[in-house]
Amino acid sequence: MLAVCLEEFFRTGVLGEISLGMSRESVSSLLGSPDLWGPSNAKNVETATIWKYGDIEFYFSRADQLFQIFSDDFEIPTGGKTLHIDPWVIHDKMLAETLKAALDDARIPFTVQDVPTLPGVIQIVTAGNVRLMCRIELEPDDDFEELGLFSFCLSDYSLLS
Template structure:
């Protein structure tokens, strides 16, 4: 069974098709089946593994280029798509991804124009304490596109990765409603 996922809808709603942050890994396996690959198990995880499904003990599952990260309670805590400067995002055989605007060479300016045209709320962050020369286009839902830029003149060189961490406290209030981000832009306002 293949699940279709639109990255535009993901940026708009924060739901990755039928998947969402906080979802139990067992629910994800019921929807997508076993992962194509998974992170190497630690000695502790390997010791706990007493069955033919070792991926259930891993903190990272891969479906094509989509990486799903789980917390200690085995709930989805982050989603990651890397190497977007090399190839279109892929979900392997189990996830059919509609990349919307994502493609190798996508510039920050092109992404901003597309988001403005579709009235997606976002903000651009130029500061990144861990990655020099990186700008972030952060959607209201918390999805974060990393763009490699030249440090000297802050000119975008292209899309690098998509990261969606479980930072719900930052992006959602206690009632589960999206918070308005300080300095955010919304297209055609």
């Protein structure tokens, strides 16, 4: 079992021993087979572009390189049977101000950016280049029903080419 801490992930952009650019084989050697994999049209786990361990999704390029670590379906992030996650202070619907205060307390530098395509949403980008998406205001015809943190993501799309 691999133990990871989200505080360090936000600080460094490395999830325990897992970093972007790693091969699928290297991720598999650390975590074993995923709990779930997809998309649904994938022929098998070896060719699936998404591996899911608990609440954490790993996205692989056609060249079998890890290009994204993502989570948007969590109450308190968990990692399944082979990935033990210390969630630090992270939970769904954590208010942006609370999250920013926790990052300040941990001395993790961050910036705050508007998300033009998502009114009422900001992204908090940490020193490790992890993007945390937070709803800060509700819109009248919005699918979101509550304020706060709803996803975090580290990606490097240059690994797709």
